[in-house]
Amino acid sequence: MRAVAIVLAAGSLMVGGALLSSVGAAAPAAPPAAPVETLKSVADFTSIQDPAARSVALFTEAGKVINSPRCMNCHPVQRAPTQGDNRHPHNPPMVAGQSGHGPVGLSCASCHGPANFATWGQDIKSIPGDPKWALAPVEMAWQGKSLGAICAQIKNPAKNGGRSLAELHHHMAQDHLVGWAWNPGDGRRPAPGTQAQFGELVKAWIDTGAKCPKA
Incomplete structure (x- = not known):
């Protein structure tokens, strides 16, 4: 036995x-991690002699950040956030509400804290967060628009929060919520380049006349 x-x-x-x-x-x-997209430096555009053409080229390069999912997901036209690199509808369903911070009784802060929060999920590896987490105002809705249309919108004080071009540069280069795009938490691809590089491109764009690509 x-x-x-x-x-x-x-x-x-x-x-x-x-x-x-x-x-x-x-x-x-x-799956292998997708390579991080880079940005050209301001020096890469010095060979463009015409200031207007250089200005357009600089904004087009900065547009890699503006058009990235990290920015576009929070600049929707339909006043409801999107998620992921494919910009699918927010799950659970969410709307901006009058304040841009969600509807009454279910504010963005119900799930989004002051910093990214790691999870044990397989598909959702972290919940994004920032002290100012909110949807962009309706005047700053970008999704579905051409880069030229976004450019005209960005430099229009009536549609950029009343900012001058100098204030716009400071916002792009220094704002903490804008900077989240390069620190989006596990499971999300950062925006191209760095916030410092993005700020330098925006500054050079302004210095060359803040010209826009064709809409």
Whole structure:
């Protein structure tokens, strides 16, 4: 009987080991991380002699950030945030409300704290956060618009929060919520380049006349 028990135990270990190996082999490999997109420096545009053409080229480069999901998801036209690199509808469903901070009884702060928050989720690895977390005002809605239209909107004080071009540069280069785009939490691809590079491009764009691409 003892010999039979030993054989059965050994068999169980072999089956268990095979099962574990099978499970391990069946587990899908994590997809490779997408390469971080870079930004050209201001110096890369000095060969463009015409200031207006250089200004347009500088804004087009800065547009890589403006058009990135990290910015676009919070600048919706439909007054409801989107999520992910594919800009799918926010889950759970959410709307801006009158304040841009969500509807009465379910503010953005119900889930979004002052900083990114790691989760144990497989698909959602972190919940984004910032002390000023909110949707952009309706005047700053960008989704679905051409880069030229966004450019004209950005430099219009009636549609940029009353900011002068100097104040706009400070906002782009220094604002903490704008800077979240380069520190979006685990599971999200950062905006291209760095906030410092983005700020330098915006400053050079302003210095060359703040010209816009064709809408």
